[in-house]
Amino acid sequence: MYYLLKLSRNFRMKNYPRYLVFISMMFSSSLLLAQRAGLTFGVSQVQVAGDTGIDVSSSGSYQLGALFYQPMAESFEVRVGALLHQQSLTVTASGNDTTLNLSNVNVPLTAGYKFGERFLIFAGPVLSVNANKSCKSTASCSMSSYKVKGTDVLLSLGGQAQLTESIGLEVSYDRMNGKPFEGTTGGQMINVNFQYIIE
16 A cells, blocks of 8 residues: 555656556466456546536546455455556636546455355445546646645445356446545546456
8 A cells, every 4th residue: 555655646657567567466466365356447437526616527437457356254255456547527617628637546445245156245445546647728737726636535335246257247336535636526436347257
């Protein structure tokens, strides 16, 4: 966790390989301990509430990474992982549109309850660390104007269905803790992910 927080400061595009190495290391080490793993890719519907006079809309969001599942009891599992989450948000204020592109590394630390062999419901916190941010605007564009949150702890609730032996579908709802950047009051995400399951 300290490593993630340290890398989130003064991030540059050239540091992307460090995050990929981190995710790869986490995947390889967790795969040895976990009963099963899932390579995941999906889309998100992001909703962010703006202050008075500020409108925020999502113009595209996706995530990819790996998730791991370790049984702790007969019907309980721990679900952890690392996901690279890309958001594109359009902020409208005073007649000007600003597009914010945010890349976060999300680390779910959730617990799940199994129904049979193919269904799982889970809940818990997700550590979200901002890895990169950029903006494009019809007026002046400065990321310092928005003060994007460096780290956040999301609250997640969701479910997973194993459709076949190697394909899974996961749907989750993530509630942001506080405002994601200056000029907003809070937000939420609905995520739909497909998984390639490794057991």
